[in-house]
Amino acid sequence: MTFFQADNISINFGGIRAVDGVSFQVTKGEVFTVIGPNGAGKTTIFNLVSRFYDPTEGRLVFEDNDITKVPSYRIAALGIARTFQNIELFEHATLLQNLLLARHAHKRSNFFSELLFLPSVRRLEVEHREAVEKVIDFLDLQQYRDSFIVNLPYGVRKVTELARALCTDPKLLLLDEPSSGLNVEETDDMAFWIQDIKNLLGITVLMVEHDMKLVSAVSDRVLALNYGRPLAMGTVQEVQAHPEVIRAYLGG
Amino acid sequence: MRFPFKTSYEQDTRLFRDRIDASWYVLLAALVVLLPAVLPAYYVGETTWVFIYAITGVSLMVLVGYTGLVSLGHAAFLGIGAYAHAFFIEHGVPWVVSAAMAVTLATACGLVVGLPALRMTGIYLAIATLAFSVIIQEVFSRWESVTHGLSGMAVPKAHIFGVSFGGETAFYYLCLFFLVLALWLTRNLLRAPTGRAWIAIRDSEIAAQSMGVNLAIYKSIAFAYSAGLMGLAGVLFAHKIAFLAPDIFTILLSIQLLLLVIVGGLGSLHGAVFGAIFVALLPPVIAILRDSIPASFHDFSAASGLAPIGWFGDAIGNFLKKPGVEAGIFGVILVLVILLEPLGMYGRWVKIRIFFSTFPMYKRATFKRQRSYMKTERLR
Amino acid sequence: MTDRARPSYWHGEKAASDRPTGSRGRKLDIFLQLTLNGLAVGCIYGLVALGFVLIYKATELVNFAQGDLLMLGAFVCYMAVVWWGLDYWLSFLIAVLAVAAFGALLDAVLLRRVIGQPQFAVVMLTIGLGAVFRTFASVTWGSEIYTLPTPFGGVTRIAGVTISHQYLSIIVGTLILCSVLYGFFNHTRIGVAMQATSQNQLAAYYMGIPVKRIFSMIWAISAGVATAAGVLLAPVTLIDINMGLAVALKAFAAAVLGGFGSIPGALVGGIVIGLIELYAGATLPDGFKDTAPYIVLLVMLVVRPQGLFGTPGRKKV
Ligand SMILES: Nc1ncnc2c1ncn2[C@@H]1O[C@H](COP(=O)(O)OP(=O)(O)OP(=O)(O)O)[C@@H](O)[C@H]1O
Ligand SMILES: [Mg+2]
Numbered sequence: 001m002t003f004f005q006a007d008n009i010s011i012n013f014g015g016i017r018a019v020d021g022v023s024f025q026v027t028k029g030e031v032f033t034v035i036g037p038n039g040a041g042k043t044t045i046f047n048l049v050s051r052f053y054d055p056t057e058g059r060l061v062f063e064d065n066d067i068t069k070v071p072s073y074r075i076a077a078l079g080i081a082r083t084f085q086n087i088e089l090f091e092h093a094t095l096l097q098n099l100l101l102a103r104h105a106h107k108r109s110n111f112f113s114e115l116l117f118l119p120s121v122r123r124l125e126v127e128h129r130e131a132v133e134k135v136i137d138f139l140d141l142q143q144y145r146d147s148f149i150v151n152l153p154y155g156v157r158k159v160t161e162l163a164r165a166l167c168t169d170p171k172l173l174l175l176d177e178p179s180s181g182l183n184v185e186e187t188d189d190m191a192f193w194i195q196d197i198k199n200l201l202g203i204t205v206l207m208v209e210h211d212m213k214l215v216s217a218v219s220d221r222v223l224a225l226n227y228g229r230p231l232a233m234g235t236v237q238e239v240q241a242h243p244e245v246i247r248a249y250l251g252g
Numbered sequence: 253m254r255f256p257f258k259t260s261y262e263q264d265t266r267l268f269r270d271r272i273d274a275s276w277y278v279l280l281a282a283l284v285v286l287l288p289a290v291l292p293a294y295y296v297g298e299t300t301w302v303f304i305y306a307i308t309g310v311s312l313m314v315l316v317g318y319t320g321l322v323s324l325g326h327a328a329f330l331g332i333g334a335y336a337h338a339f340f341i342e343h344g345v346p347w348v349v350s351a352a353m354a355v356t357l358a359t360a361c362g363l364v365v366g367l368p369a370l371r372m373t374g375i376y377l378a379i380a381t382l383a384f385s386v387i388i389q390e391v392f393s394r395w396e397s398v399t400h401g402l403s404g405m406a407v408p409k410a411h412i413f414g415v416s417f418g419g420e421t422a423f424y425y426l427c428l429f430f431l432v433l434a435l436w437l438t439r440n441l442l443r444a445p446t447g448r449a450w451i452a453i454r455d456s457e458i459a460a461q462s463m464g465v466n467l468a469i470y471k472s473i474a475f476a477y478s479a480g481l482m483g484l485a486g487v488l489f490a491h492k493i494a495f496l497a498p499d500i501f502t503i504l505l506s507i508q509l510l511l512l513v514i515v516g517g518l519g520s521l522h523g524a525v526f527g528a529i530f531v532a533l534l535p536p537v538i539a540i541l542r543d544s545i546p547a548s549f550h551d552f553s554a555a556s557g558l559a560p561i562g563w564f565g566d567a568i569g570n571f572l573k574k575p576g577v578e579a580g581i582f583g584v585i586l587v588l589v590i591l592l593e594p595l596g597m598y599g600r601w602v603k604i605r606i607f608f609s610t611f612p613m614y615k616r617a618t619f620k621r622q623r624s625y626m627k628t629e630r631l632r
Numbered sequence: 633m634t635d636r637a638r639p640s641y642w643h644g645e646k647a648a649s650d651r652p653t654g655s656r657g658r659k660l661d662i663f664l665q666l667t668l669n670g671l672a673v674g675c676i677y678g679l680v681a682l683g684f685v686l687i688y689k690a691t692e693l694v695n696f697a698q699g700d701l702l703m704l705g706a707f708v709c710y711m712a713v714v715w716w717g718l719d720y721w722l723s724f725l726i727a728v729l730a731v732a733a734f735g736a737l738l739d740a741v742l743l744r745r746v747i748g749q750p751q752f753a754v755v756m757l758t759i760g761l762g763a764v765f766r767t768f769a770s771v772t773w774g775s776e777i778y779t780l781p782t783p784f785g786g787v788t789r790i791a792g793v794t795i796s797h798q799y800l801s802i803i804v805g806t807l808i809l810c811s812v813l814y815g816f817f818n819h820t821r822i823g824v825a826m827q828a829t830s831q832n833q834l835a836a837y838y839m840g841i842p843v844k845r846i847f848s849m850i851w852a853i854s855a856g857v858a859t860a861a862g863v864l865l866a867p868v869t870l871i872d873i874n875m876g877l878a879v880a881l882k883a884f885a886a887a888v889l890g891g892f893g894s895i896p897g898a899l900v901g902g903i904v905i906g907l908i909e910l911y912a913g914a915t916l917p918d919g920f921k922d923t924a925p926y927i928v929l930l931v932m933l934v935v936r937p938q939g940l941f942g943t944p945g946r947k948k949v
Pocket of ligand 1: 040
């Protein structure tokens with residue numbers, strides 16, 4: 001069975017070919033990292049997987065289903081969750097509300113029962129809350145539960161993004177630069193969490209990251225991109241030693 | 253500061269935070285119920301306006317304050333509810349059925365407007381709703397067989413199941429009932445997935461989508477629900493004003509309703525009620541000042557022998573009598589609120605409460621909003 | 633307040649109904665005249681819309697008080713001509729400069745503070761300002777209707793088509809104004825700096841452009857353009873405190889029709905709205921004159937939500 005596969009995907013923005021014939025497979029249970037200089041098209045790949053953009057060519061497959069045409073709001077229910085490079089939290093809501101919203105894909109109540117807040121809705125709310133509390137415990141966010149996001153420091157917001165993605169109960173987790181803007185300690189925490197997510201929760205991770213220390217600490221395989229085209233794929237050492245990759249980073 | 257001790261998750265889904273909160277609301281309810289017994293009929297009537305405006309406030313709060321969609325044409329839905337109800341009543345439909353049909357019609361119109369609105373954002377949506385309301389207003393004045401056009405339409409007093417709600421006090425309780433109903437239903441939605449989806453759409457459409465929120469559906473629900481509440485307010489509005497004319501439901505009314513939610517405080521149901529108190533009571537307060545300021549200043553100048561104080565009082569009185577001054581006062585207040593207290597009256601109220609509950613430790617920075625100059629809503 | 637509350641000023645449909653119809657030549661004559669008047673009215677909408685767009689492109693603020701600046705400008709010009717007995721052209725200049733200065737002041741004192749707040753809050757702020765301006769006008773000048781004497785009283789007949797100089801002056805004035813603005817934005821240092829600021833504030837700031845001063849100047853230009861529109865419009869609609877509101881609503885529709893943020897879009901949108909209004913007034917039943925532009929706008933927004941010249945945009949993540 002194919003867990004996740006990107007098959008020769010490309011996208012054009014006007015004249016720019018932001019992603020140009022990229023193919024890769026992610027196997028269940030691994031941490032797969034995409035690296036590349038700024039503007040290489042890494043985030044664009046995530047946006048294609050989240051179905052914000054339609055690929056000009058190519059196919060995306062998740063658990064043997066073609067998801068190239070699935071609307072973006074269905075992606076979460078399929079089991080793919082993501083974080084954003086520049087934090088996209090619901091700023092004027094509490095952390096708890098942010099995480100509860102992530103349970104939306106598992107919503108089972110209908111509008112009219114919610115209007116009257118029937119006992120069934122109350123029960124479901126408690127179920128969602130229990131799921132959310134597990135994630136809060138996992139990431140140590142207890143003390144911020146009722147804080148509004150606008151009042152939280154950057155590091156906590158970054159963790160909240162991760163928590164929100166975990167609350168959707170994903171099978172595949174897309175992390176867009178999880179360590180950007182974090183200090184050394186926070187980055188170390190992030191590395192541990194990613195390992196725990198892989199080992200304890202059994203979630204497959206597809207990650208974009210610039211910090212090579214974090215990349216080598218957690219990744220099983222790495223794909224290097226430049227100008228939307230794949231340069232090299234393999235273990236961290238292999239990719240780091242690849243002459244094309246070195247040239248792309250050093251600007252040859 | 254009070255930290256409620258929580259022992260179960262269910263506690264966070266309750267209507268009131270804890271016993272102490274609940275007892276304050278019980279006290280408030282008792283006060284509101286007993287008010288007509290002590291207040292003169294005129295003031296009971298004015299308070300009824302507060303309730304009706306509060307329902308419109310809840311309606312707009314859902315759309316603007318929670319979902320982040322701006323409508324510059326909500327007076328149209330108020331008008332649709334009012335005219336539909338008046339028309340059905342005129343044709344002998346029982347009150348409850350008529351009101352239900354009027355609300356349904358307003359909801360349906362909201363859905364129809366909401367559908368094309370799904371693809372628009374910000375200023376485009378505001379103008380589209382404005383265009384809709386201009387067209388509806390023209391319909392009100394041209395569709396004479398239903399609305400009696402420019403000559404207007406008288407609305408009889410409310411009779412429900414043979415009981416007359418014509419008196420000020422009876423109608424007061426009727427409006428109070430519907431306000432509480434509207435608040436309760438809306439609060440229910442807000443503590444359930446639908447309300448969270450609205451908030452998510454307001455704060456980040458893109459993240460909401462990737463968490464599984466179908467934007468089209470939840471925006472439509474917000475539009476339809478908001479329009480339905482407006483229709484309900486329209487039903488009561490029709491009885492209260494007793495005479496409908498197309499030029500009531502103008503863009504100026506829509507703007508006044510938006511002013512209500514802003515002054516009250518966007519993003520809270522309390523704000524809708526605070527704003528309603530403000531909007532409904534400001535005109536009578538201005539009227540009272542207009543008459544009492546010159547008189548009291550004259551008394552004072554006679555007592556103190558300072559003639560200029562009397563002239564000053566006259567000047568204020570004359571200024572307040574000029575046409576259009578009321579709109580100007582609303583305008584000044586709107587400008588001041590947005591500049592000085594973007595969180596509105598409710599925001600101010602929360603700050604004051606926190607100031608006292610944390611007393612010597614209060615820090616102003618608690619509410620310092622972060623600099624947002626790098627944020628852009630413009631899509632290049 | 634919609635335009636219906638105000639008497640109908642555009643003479644399009646009157647001109648049409650005054651004449652016996654029948655011969656093809658007459659019809660053509662009426663059609664040409666309607667088109668000319670529609671163009672003139674559309675130019676006014678276009679100018680006001682241009683003011684919206686200039687401010688929006690630079691500061692991301694949507695200025696709902698643009699119509700009321702137009703009204704203030706018309707009143708200042710009236711005062712200069714009638715009360716102080718000044719020459720029309722001198723008064724025109726005084727009005728434009730005075731209101732432009734006022735616009736810059738508004739930016740420096742008030743609007744600069746709300747940059748970065750949600751768009752909706754700013755819209756409401758400027759709506760509030762508009763209400764204050766109207767109240768100011770009604771307290772200062774009363775609610776009468778004033779007539780501004782102008783040098784453009786007559787008519788010219790070309791090939792059987794009657795052209796009123798009032799309408800002609802609007803079209804010519806708009807053309808002149810637009811070419812001046814075009815030259816200014818493309819061929820002066822400061823104009824180019826304004827364009828740069830509109831495209832990327834931060835980059836402009838790093839390049840040493842005084843961004844705040846540029847914002848104030850853009851406000852001044854928008855307010856000045858609104859005043860010019862008001863003075864040109866004054867002989868047609870006459871001057872009263874609500875003249876701005878009616879125009880601003882249509883101009884808003886025009887700016888959105890053209891794609892909010894596009895300068896050619898604003899002008900084209902204005903002319904389209906002006907023409908629709910006059911054609912609908914002349915050919916369709918009562919009531920369509922004021923609603924037809926909005927119906928067209930709604931249909932257009934359903935088909936093309938980003939407007940005629942707008943580019944569909946979406947937040948990048
Ligand atoms: N919506 C869009 N419209 C136009 N161009 C786009 C769009 N999204 C991305 N691009 C372009 O595609 C290219 C790749 O962008 P992308 O955001 O994927 O880079 P990235 O690899 O994530 O870089 P970074 O490390 O800086 O995050 C860039 O040149 C960018 O300008
Ligand atoms: Mg990126």
